[in-house]
Amino acid sequence: MQELVLNQPVSTARSELVREAAQADARREFEERLAECGPLAFRVARGVLRNTADAEDVAQEALLRAYKSFHRLRDRSRFRGWLVRISFRVALDRLRSAKRREQRDTLWAKPEHLPPVASAEEIAASKQFQGHLDRALEELPEKLRLVLLLSAMDGYTIEEISSMMGVPLGTVKSRIFIARKKLAEKLRCHANTIKMR
């Protein structure tokens, strides 16, 4: 019993040291990826939310989640794709909850009695098209939307997107093609807006 009482603090301290060392290693490794992948997380979130402040919050949340689960990621080379999926998922959750909140607020505020609010952005033609595009993008299936967003980002080739998402190259290409066609179908009726730009 004496031995147990004497050894316990030593083993606890040792395990504490081991844990801290492992944590420091994980932190270092994560930091190395943070500078490269942080902007990616932000841009994915921004592509979904179309709001810089919200996107920054979501990117932070996604990076924090990624850090907490970093030890579970065995193949560290897949970090980017993993982070992209986390960011996309968190951003979608945020968008859905924002929509729910908006619906609730709209219901409570009884908008039929309120005058329609038109922002300067909506009035401007170029911004109007961007608004239509955002809405059309939002209606795309998630798989198509994510691939299209990644393909529109600077610095990512189709091959990189393919390895990032873990899908074949041909699938990435066909998803991009289908997504663009779907967007065009939705935006064709706003073609006159484009002429104004």
Added chain:
Amino acid sequence: MPCEHYKDALIEVAASGATPSGELYAHLDACTSCRDAFVEEQTLFAAIDSGLHTAANTEVPVSLLPRVRARLDEAITTQRHWIQPLGFASAGVALAFLLLLIVRPHGNVPNNVPKQTPAAPTPMAPAAGTHIEISPSSIQVASTTPNLLHTPRTSTVKHSAASSHPEILVPPDEREGLAQLVAMLNQHKDFAAAFLAPRPEKKDALVTVDPLLISDLEIKPLEGTETETSDGTGERH
């Protein structure tokens, strides 16, 4: 309006970003409306790509990475704050358990403690002229579900110390009978004395059984019967 036959083909070509070739190229060269429609499609896809590029390449706020780092630090600190007390708490619980294991045998009391607390009268010889008094107030009615294990040890001790009378735990259904017994004992002191009188102690002695004595046996043939003998061959004589 583009020609219906070439409508899908020119959308496909515009979507893929390729240049029209072959039959489509010849038709576009000849048909003005299809050419206009093709230019419109190209403009539409260019606008989509441009809009997507704008949306996808927004300037990353400078504050993003420092904030993430700060939140990571915060998360680690919080984790540490949780882990350390948890470790100490578990060690404390283990130590308390060990102490409990050490202390327990010394304080161990048999489970029949409450059975002893009634202070049942020990067989003592009452002195001549001893006045026996059992007051009904000293009878303690036991609960219907007596939990002997959880009966607080100290409570009976305190109670016993407070009153000089012996205490008896009585279940509620036997209370009336005991009250009658007490009343009867108070009336007939000799009965009470007989109750409390010591029993003559018998020392256990070895039980011995005397050997069974059987008188001499006399064997006589029964009257009116013939003697049968057998020679072992099965023949009777």
